[in-house]
Amino acid sequence: MADLRTDRLVLRRWQDSDLEPWAAMNADPAVREHLGDLLTREQSDASVAQFQAEFDQRGYGWWAVQLQATGEFIGFAGLDQVEDGMPFTGVEIGWRLARSAWGQGYATEAALAGLAFGFETLELPEILAVTTATNLRSQAVMRRIGMTRDPADDFDDPTAPEGPLRPNVLYRIARAVRV
Template identity: 70%
Template sequence: MRMLRTERLVLREWRESDLGPWAALNADPQVREHFPGVLSRAESDASVARFQRDLEARGWGWWAVEVRATGEFVGFAGLDPVEEELPVTGVEAGWRLARSAWGHGYATEAGRAALGFGFESLGLPEVVAITTATNLPSQAVMRRLGMAHDPADDFEDPTVPPGPLRPSVVYRRRRPLSG
């Protein structure tokens, strides 16, 4: 199974010890501000089971993120095929971090590692990132990753109940030209 290392982070497979911190992250209303709601412990645990199955099957997906210096679990980041229900196709980059990890550049660092893996190891021609139109911090990370927004790609997310979280934006980054 693939593990990615950056200067400060390790993107790795999930461990039993990640379940509690992951559930706490998903129960935090501030972390889940741009999602329809918080997750129960059972929903959070089920998401980890899906993530781990995908990592085992493909060798890539949503990795657990830990800080190298301390071994602290701080969230997730990685790549995953875009959900079939959405009007966008391809492979999506994403991240979700505990509040204690905000403001350290970890999302950008983990996102950069995921994009590099997608382009270099998987040979992807392009990677997308999708978020709500209201999630300005995540959009700032997308721009720092060199991703570009085209309003023509924006859509109403059919998997989200009607309301302010339904309008979604899409950012894209094409594989850099080699040479």
């Protein structure tokens, strides 16, 4: 699988040098606010191993994201199969960036690269995005990349405990909209 490049970013396979900054992100309460508990270093490292295995199996997944200009790791973005047990199926797009990378358009830029890969290379008919109802920043990115929400698709995440992480919103974009 080739790297994806944008004007400012490289979306690439994970490297050992990503483990430390990834663990720091997963230990940051602001980064994890809409995701649940903070991760230990072991849990964080295990997530990267899983990302790499999924890439090997499917040829796509969660890419590590780095700045082209400096090579700095800033997070992840990509595509993943919707988890079993959700009230819908398909492929979802997502991103998670270090707090220092917020507010600079990187999530939108990485997501657009992911959409292009999903529609042009994988020829997916539709791509989904999911987040908590309170995650307004991610919902803004979803709208910026052309996704739309039908409130009738909103759902309670069956994997989340009762509380603010349970109500979720679902955004969609069809290949025909992008091509």
